[in-house]
Amino acid sequence: MGSSVSHAAASPPSIPPPPPHAVGLAGVLPPKSEEKSEKKVDWLNLPCPVPFEEIQREALMSLKPELFEGLRFDFTKGLNQKFSLSHSVFMGSMEVPSQSSDTIKVPTAHYEFGANFLDPKLMLVGRVLTDGRLNARVKCDLSDNLTLKINAQLTNEPHYSQGMFNFDYKGKDYRSQFQIGNNAFYGANYIQSVSPHLSLGSEVFWLGHQRKSGVGFAARYDTDKMVATGQVASTGIVALSYVQKVSEKVSLASDFMYNLMTRDVTSSFGYDYILRQCRLRGKIDSAGCVAAYLEERLNMGVNFILSAEINHPKKDYKFGFGMTVGE
Amino acid sequence: MASRVSSKGKGKAGRGAEDGPTARFVKEWSTWTMKKAKVIAHYGFIPLIIVIGMNSEPKPHLSQLLSPV
Secondary structure: OHHHHHHHHHOOOOOOOOOOOOOHHHHOOOOHHHHHHHHOOOOOOOOOOOOHHHOOHHHHHHHOOOOOOEEEEEEEEEOOOOEEEEEEEEEEEEEEOOOOOOOEEEEEEEEEEEEEEEOOOEEEEEEEEOOOOEEEEEEEEOOOOEEEEEEEEEOOOOOOOEEEEEEEEEOOOEEEEEEEEOOOEEEEEEEEEOOOOEEEEEEEEEEOOOOEEEEEEEEEEEOOOEEEEEEEEOOOEEEEEEEEEOOOOEEEEEEEEEEOOOOEEEEEEEEEEEOOOEEEEEEEEOOOEEEEEEEEEEEOOEEEEEEEEEEOOOOEEEEEEEEEEOO | OHHHOOOOOOOOHHHHHHHOHHHHHHHHHHHHHHHHHHHHHHHHHHHHHHHHHHOOOOOOOHHHHHOOO
């Protein structure tokens, strides 16, 4: 060590002492063995994967914005760091699912009152509409690793209400979830990190009333620049997605879904620009549908929203505008 | 938890009758509980959030709840 100490006294303190026989540039740069040890994978310390239902989160955020038709106004008023009330008005057409290929639009207008309580350990979100429908979401941390989530839509009409209880357990490099829903629905899923970038998961579900069950498998590969996911289910659906983060502000996404039973193929490409004053998302579909969604920040807490969806084969044109005040 | 999720339809009543009076009593009682729980959740969830929120720190004032500003 003696010879390298005298070398270290001569060189600036930030550079590690060069090996005794190094010459020129090799003496100044840090030794290459350090780089190799940083890239070595620690197989016992893999990161925790994303939850199973969020495996396609980046693709869904870019390709499926909440398109609407008509006027939308949302006002969120915070009373407290944790507690806020929201008032929301919607006037426009909502699509009713129909068996034939025609789209049936029903003009609706409603006012929705909501209350949110957000705590690190407990989250309560409730929304009630003028026709008496209640949307409730509860997320409660029962312990460090165990979380209970409840999702419910309650209506005044009998037999139309839905509810789902989820128990999530988060391990060191895996997550598991158990679901119980109304109509005797039971489901479970499990996802495990297999390498620093790859995680694999699977799910099973059982519908009591119709005596149907299903199994699915999913894989997700993500790096800083891209995310690729694939999902296969025994219901005959194959879904693939790929998101590339081209830069800080731009990401491009694509999505492919194939239904083996009905031999239906859907594919879409989209972009997502996150700029300083606005967020613009657009997509084009293999079914001939072009959509765009713009959120423009006019002022602190005031957002202006434009939504457009043009379906050329069905000749269905939906344009909407709105404003969001508050966080 | 499984017993709380009982069928909402009346289709299973035929099969349940064969299990004996105890099973039928449990099924009817659990259906009655689910119906009451649903009504309580429907009317009480939003007031529950408001009560929890108004009691969290720092306590907001009642006028802040009602005024639009």
